[in-house]
Amino acid sequence: QKEVEQNSGPLSVPEGAIASLNCTYSDRVSQSFFWYRQYSGKSPELIMSIYSNGDKEDGRFTAQLNKASQYVSLLIRDSQPSDSATYLCAVNYQGSNYKLTFGKGTLLTVNP
Amino acid sequence: DGGITQSPKYLFRKEGQNVTLSCEQNLNHDAMYWYRQDPGQGLRLIYYSQIVNDFQKGDIAEGYSVSREKKESFPLTVTSAQKNPTAFYLCASSNSGLSPSGANVLTFGAGSRLTVL
Numbered sequence: 001q002k003e004v005e006q007n008s009g010p011l012s013v014p015e016g017a018i019a020s021l022n023c024t025y026s027d028r029v030s031q032s033f034f035w036y037r038q039y040s041g042k043s044p045e046l047i048m049s050i051y052s053n054g055d056k057e058d059g060r061f062t063a064q065l066n067k068a069s070q071y072v073s074l075l076i077r078d079s080q081p082s083d084s085a086t087y088l089c090a091v092n093y094q095g096s097n098y099k100l101t102f103g104k105g106t107l108l109t110v111n112p
Numbered sequence: 113d114g115g116i117t118q119s120p121k122y123l124f125r126k127e128g129q130n131v132t133l134s135c136e137q138n139l140n141h142d143a144m145y146w147y148r149q150d151p152g153q154g155l156r157l158i159y160y161s162q163i164v165n166d167f168q169k170g171d172i173a174e175g176y177s178v179s180r181e182k183k184e185s186f187p188l189t190v191t192s193a194q195k196n197p198t199a200f201y202l203c204a205s206s207n208s209g210l211s212p213s214g215a216n217v218l219t220f221g222a223g224s225r226l227t228v229l
Contacts, residue, residue, distance in 0.1 A: 004154070034217065042200055043220040044155070068155035077198075088154060098143055098162055099170070100218065 006103035023089030032092040121199035135203035144186035
């Protein structure tokens with residue numbers, strides 16, 4: 001059973017701080033990695049995708065992938081109250097081009 | 113505007129009833145998916161369809177059925193055989209699956225919340 005593990009949180013950070021969200025996965029042979037943001041009662045929306053080792057930056061968001069250690073992380077710089085949401089990590093395992101495996105999500109609260 | 117439309121947004125069902133959730137997309141995507149989300153849980157795949165007139169079971173297909181008669185539509189029926197159907201149901205689509213480069217990503221509808229009375 002391929003799994004994706006996330007700290008359930010909640011993670012609480014003050015406004016302006018860096019929020020760090022972590023995700024580990026069980027299968028070395030994985031292709032694509034995604035971070036989705038989900039506000040309460042809403043559907044997930046894609047924040048970042050990353051496919052190769054290293055960092056990928058998009059505005060205040062940075063995704064970091066380390067395939068050898070089987071983890072992917074999301075850093076949110078200058079956190080804002082509007083970043084308060086559940087962040088879902090998703091992994092596309094090799095041979096499963098039509099399936100994403102999701103973690104249970106980490107609830108982030110940014111305090112003004 | 114292109115997107116995915118799910119209906120109804122809220123649905124109540126009595127035990128023993130079948131209900132059908134609608135999902136329509138105008139993104140011209142080939143692949144469509146149904147996920148279920150329970151409180152504090154991630155998304156679990158129910159069914160997916162790569163092309164019209166074809167679909168595959170996901171991880172939790174028991175008690176559900178789907179059809180894909182048109183590219184734009186992928187309705188989900190929650191049957192009476194599904195013992196715990198109260199959940200948030202999400203429909204998604206992607207263009208020809210999820211490529212290794214991640215070029216094709218999932219786009220989600222707004223969701224349908226089903227409650228069994």
